[in-house]
Amino acid sequence: MTFDLKSVAEFVRKAETEDLLDRVTVYREAMEPAAVDLMENELWRRGLSPQEVAEHASERSEVVRRADGSPIRCTHRDRSRGFACDRPAVSVGWHWFRLWGRVPVVPWPLPRCKEHGGGAAPPADGGE
Numbered sequence: 001m002t003f004d005l006k007s008v009a010e011f012v013r014k015a016e017t018e019d020l021l022d023r024v025t026v027y028r029e030a031m032e033p034a035a036v037d038l039m040e041n042e043l044w045r046r047g048l049s050p051q052e053v054a055e056h057a058s059e060r061s062e063v064v065r066r067a068d069g070s071p072i073r074c075t076h077r078d079r080s081r082g083f084a085c086d087r088p089a090v091s092v093g094w095h096w097f098r099l100w101g102r103v104p105v106v107p108w109p110l111p112r113c114k115e116h117g118g119g120a121a122p123p124a125d126g127g128e
C-alpha cells in the first residue's frame with residue numbers, strides 16, 4: 001500500500017473535528033505516523049489544546065476492542081448520509097438476523113458508539 005500524503009491532507013482538511021480526535025487517539029496505532037502528524041496539526045490549527053485531545057482520549061476509554069487490541073467501530077448506517085458511522089464502539093449488542101424479516105436464524109453482532117445507543121442499554125432488536 002502506498003501512502004498518499006496529499007489525499008490524506010485533503011481528507012484531514014475536510015474531516016470533522018470529532019473524527020480527527022478519534023483518529024489521533026483511538027485509531028492512532030493503525031495510522032501512518034505522518035498522517036497522525038497532519039491530523040494533530042489540523043486540530044492545533046482549529047484551536048484545540050493538547051489537554052482537550054487528552055480529554056477526548058479519556059472519554060473514549062470505554063471503547064470495545066478485539067483480542068489484538070484494535071478498536072471496533074460502530075456499524076450504524078446513516079441512511080440520509082449514505083455511509084457508516086466511524087466512531088469507536090462502546091458496546092457490542094446482539095440482534096437476530098431474520099430470514100424474510102421474520103425467522104431469527106443467526107445472532108448478529110452490533111457494535112455501537114455512544115451516539116447510536118452504545119453503552120448502557122443494548123440496542124433494540126431488529127433496528128437495522
Ligand SMILES: [Zn+2]
Pocket residue numbers: 074075076085086087112113114115116
Ligand atoms: Zn455510531
